[in-house]
Amino acid sequence: MMYASVNYLSKSALRRAVAAGEPVVLYSPVMGMPAVNNRERVEGPWPGTKPPVEDIPNPRNHGLVHPRQHVKPWRAEVLVEDMRVVEVVA
Numbered sequence: 001m002m003y004a005s006v007n008y009l010s011k012s013a014l015r016r017a018v019a020a021g022e023p024v025v026l027y028s029p030v031m032g033m034p035a036v037n038n039r040e041r042v043e044g045p046w047p048g049t050k051p052p053v054e055d056i057p058n059p060r061n062h063g064l065v066h067p068r069q070h071v072k073p074w075r076a077e078v079l080v081e082d083m084r085v086v087e088v089v090a
Helices: 011-019
Strands: 026-028 038-044 055-057 065-067 074-081 084-088
Touching: 011 038, 011 074, 011 084
Parallel strands: none
Antiparallel strands: 038 074, 055 065, 074 084
């Protein structure tokens, strides 16, 4: 499995970074090398990621906030060209 060079907490955050042109590189800890040119499957966030210290608004509680309790894992299919993610396919 491949991981992104930046620890994105959600697939939408990865999608926004790629659309903004940020350099995102995929890395495989098993193979010990980055992806060069291919369609790859990436997962996130990194193993052992703790929830960030932030409050989430809760509309059911009249706008009160509660702390983030967990980080939900995600997977995405991406296109890689010259070691850089150029598109999030799915």
